[in-house]
Amino acid sequence: MLGADAMARCLVKEGVRVVFGYPGVAICPFFxxxxxxxxxxxxVRTEQNAAHMASGYARISGEVGVCVATSGPGATNLxxxxxxAYADSIPLVCITGQVDSGQxxxxxxxxxxxxxxxxxxVKYSYxxxxxxxxxRIFKEAxxxxxxxxxxxVLIDVPIDIQNASISRFVYPDEVNLRTYKxxxxxxxxxxxxxxKAISRSERPIICVGGGVLLSNAASEVSDFAHKYGIPVVSxxxxxxxxxxxxxxxxxxxxxxxxxYANRAMNESDLIIMIGARVADRAISQPDLIMDNTVxxxxxxxxxxxxxxxxxxxxxxxxxxxxFEEITKYEAQCDCSEWVKTLSDYKAAEKSRKKxxxxxxxxAVFIAMLSDRLKDDAIYVADVGQNQMWSCGYHKVxxxxxxxxxxxxxxxxxxxxxxGARAAAKDRQIVAVCGDGSFQMxxxxxxxxxxxxxxxxIIIFHNGYLGLxxxxxxxxxxxxxxxxxxxxxxxxxxxxxxxGIPFYRMDDMKDAGKILDEFLASDDPALMEIMIDxxxxxx
Amino acid sequence: MQKKxxxxxxxxxxxxxxxxxxxxxxxxYNIESITAGTTSNPAFTRITIVxxxxxxxxxxxxxxxxxxxxxxxxxxxxxxxxxxxxxxxVKVRASDKDRQPIVSVSDxxxxxxxxxxxxxxxxxxxxxxxxxxxxxxxxxxxxxLEIARxxxxxxxxxxxGVIYPDSIG
Numbered sequence: 001m002l003g004a005d006a007m008a009r010c011l012v013k014e015g016v017r018v019v020f021g022y023p024g025v026a027i028c029p030f031f032x033x034x035x036x037x038x039x040x041x042x043x044v045r046t047e048q049n050a051a052h053m054a055s056g057y058a059r060i061s062g063e064v065g066v067c068v069a070t071s072g073p074g075a076t077n078l079x080x081x082x083x084x085a086y087a088d089s090i091p092l093v094c095i096t097g098q099v100d101s102g103q104x105x106x107x108x109x110x111x112x113x114x115x116x117x118x119x120x121x122v123k124y125s126y127x128x129x130x131x132x133x134x135x136r137i138f139k140e141a142x143x144x145x146x147x148x149x150x151x152x153v154l155i156d157v158p159i160d161i162q163n164a165s166i167s168r169f170v171y172p173d174e175v176n177l178r179t180y181k182x183x184x185x186x187x188x189x190x191x192x193x194x195x196k197a198i199s200r201s202e203r204p205i206i207c208v209g210g211g212v213l214l215s216n217a218a219s220e221v222s223d224f225a226h227k228y229g230i231p232v233v234s235x236x237x238x239x240x241x242x243x244x245x246x247x248x249x250x251x252x253x254x255x256x257x258x259x260y261a262n263r264a265m266n267e268s269d270l271i272i273m274i275g276a277r278v279a280d281r282a283i284s285q286p287d288l289i290m291d292n293t294v295x296x297x298x299x300x301x302x303x304x305x306x307x308x309x310x311x312x313x314x315x316x317x318x319x320x321x322x323f324e325e326i327t328k329y330e331a332q333c334d335c336s337e338w339v340k341t342l343s344d345y346k347a348a349e350k351s352r353k354k355x356x357x358x359x360x361x362x363a364v365f366i367a368m369l370s371d372r373l374k375d376d377a378i379y380v381a382d383v384g385q386n387q388m389w390s391c392g393y394h395k396v397x398x399x400x401x402x403x404x405x406x407x408x409x410x411x412x413x414x415x416x417x418x419g420a421r422a423a424a425k426d427r428q429i430v431a432v433c434g435d436g437s438f439q440m441x442x443x444x445x446x447x448x449x450x451x452x453x454x455x456x457i458i459i460f461h462n463g464y465l466g467l468x469x470x471x472x473x474x475x476x477x478x479x480x481x482x483x484x485x486x487x488x489x490x491x492x493x494x495x496x497x498x499g500i501p502f503y504r505m506d507d508m509k510d511a512g513k514i515l516d517e518f519l520a521s522d523d524p525a526l527m528e529i530m531i532d533x534x535x536x537x538x
Numbered sequence: 539m540q541k542k543x544x545x546x547x548x549x550x551x552x553x554x555x556x557x558x559x560x561x562x563x564x565x566x567y568n569i570e571s572i573t574a575g576t577t578s579n580p581a582f583t584r585i586t587i588v589x590x591x592x593x594x595x596x597x598x599x600x601x602x603x604x605x606x607x608x609x610x611x612x613x614x615x616x617x618x619x620x621x622x623x624x625x626x627x628v629k630v631r632a633s634d635k636d637r638q639p640i641v642s643v644s645d646x647x648x649x650x651x652x653x654x655x656x657x658x659x660x661x662x663x664x665x666x667x668x669x670x671x672x673x674x675x676x677x678x679x680x681x682x683l684e685i686a687r688x689x690x691x692x693x694x695x696x697x698x699g700v701i702y703p704d705s706i707g
Contacts, residue, residue: 105565113564 003131004029004162006169007095008037010138013171016066018042018057018422019095020050024070026110027097029162031068042422042451045443047074049415051081051152052441055090056419059402060378060427062216064145065090065419070097072110075156076117080409083121085152087406088237089214091145092152093138094122101129101158115156123151131164135171143175148182149301150214182300186317191326193313194272194296198331201270201294203338204230207253209282210237210405211275211299212319220323221274222246228333230272231342233261235282236391238275240401244370244394250342254282256388256537260345268338272296275319278308279406298322352392359532360505362389362460366432369458370395372515374428378402378420380455382413382433385466388537390432399427411440414457418444421453428519429455435488436465445498445526454524459491462533470536495526503527541570542596543615543622543692546585546603550576554583554608561606567591567599571624571689582610586691615692622692625664627652628674631681632659640680647673658683 001009007030011019018040023031034041044050047069054065065085069078075096085092098104099111115125124144126137134157141153198204212221218241225232225248232242233253242249251258253265265271265283271293278286278297286309297304297311298319305314315322352363366389373379381390381403394401402420404412417431433441438459448455460466465483472480495502503518503525505511518527548554555574562569570588577584589599604612615622632640632654640659644651649663663673667690674685 105567116560116564 003164004033006134006166008033014142019066020053021068022047024074026071026159047077048081052415053419054092055085056416057423060420061423065092068095072112075114082152084407084409086121089150091150093141094154096156098156098158100160122154125154127156131161131166139172183316184318186322190315195329195331203268204270205268206232206272208238208241209235209276212241215319217320235276237405240396244396270294274298355532355535360529363393366393377428380413380417380431382437383408383410384434386434386460410437414441417455418453431457435461457526459528461528462531491528501525505529541590544587547611549608550583573689622690624690625688627686628661629684
């Protein structure tokens, strides 16, 4: 058995169902060995998207996403995808081929120090130097990626190691990492403090982040909120923890969030942050909310606690494990008055200013789209105005909302949606992007067609890099620099070239009918909606 | 495999140590010890690296490290014309019976006892590496609880001092 066979066997042992990748000489032994195992291989069109697809796959399946690239440029192309996953704590194992280990450091063809280059974006990385280490390293990599605070792990395997014979393949049952022991169970004393704080509070609020979804704890957290009638807001990454129309849900916080959500945070006397980083876009002035508020911070990563704000009650552990436990304690809490106040704020929210006639209104369009999507549909938003409108107006029922939050990587939606499709072949998946972000990933239409991973793609066409244009409008008094997307292709012809049905919506006339046709089948489809080039999010 | 001691004069910028250690890991060079400290000119840091490899590798190390922007100067501290010193702290288990013999061994090496507890003591020794190895060898018959070593620092013999490059230029 060769090292490459051992690598493929490790993936089988980990239950991997699909890998997203792009070959090159330095990873050829591995891809050759993949022919003899029952794991799907998806050929992407650029390596960055292999990492994004693995990310979409991981987020929907709850498994570790796997992407593979060759040495040198293949590996360096992965980096943005790895950094994107790192910023959102998505569990990935990234496998890269490497040049002959005897030639490492001598700048031979397609050599790149990928473990060095990704150092700041991975949870851990390995450069395999001995073929006998392969089973242990793979076991550790999957363990590290999928436990504690999730994140990407990279394994760099020189070609001679892939081609070396391994004397004995034994996949370890457990890992032995003396320095890595993430806390799972919450501390009982801290949990009791949380319960006590809830009993003392008149205006508690729960703020959920992406960590709740990563821990697969959405129903536990939601049940907890309902048990005591505590209102819930979310960060960008926490959208879809609660259904949008849940009477206890009060939208997304932050500078792009709902004003009533921010007001709820500001007026509460107890904030319970769950799996959220208290990052700058969600809470711009953490000191302010601390003035008259008790802050509880629940997170699996102890380093997040106190990083941006010092909580009164820290609680470290896996969120699912904590909420399975904490429901055993009883708090006294009646916040129906408070929920009523927040409901009044919500009802008084002014609707968005209507854009000019003759265009599609993004807010109305997204609401109409949401109404027509299946209950468990997966909605993938890209980055930019389309993302902000999606956060604001997409109504989650029982489905999921995916986007690149921490890194804000344009071009994420299409590959992530394709990866999500590979994880959930029976679910409806929509990728929403701008005309800028679409052009960053449109090569993956080929991947979608080749591997029969159909998704519905909607392009918000405004001829600008809209969110940057909006920023230049506000900050540089409308002096636009390098945001004009003239020269974009005819998207209908692009769709035609890939053999994908195309729909175009010029204004709100017939919007419902076009949407119905667009969503009618399970086939791939591309829709371009024409929005006001000067429309703004706020 | 041979060993060489390199001395570097580098700009005192944040990240300079990580650039140097990154170079070693990227190119697969072996580093035996590395010490860094400020110099009489606060704009510069002096780094002493003990590296091992064959002649060709050691030559590459000198050239590749010398190429780093932050590195002003790199030169070898040749054993014949340089002095090397390393400091170690050793904590040994020392019962009443052991204490006196350990003190005697330490005296021979001019080591200092810097802390004494009921059943342990900490010894400080400065010297070149062979002296330190010999000392640790002799202490081997006692139970060594902990060792901390600083790695080598060194200077060239003679009156020739370092001329600092213009710190602005």
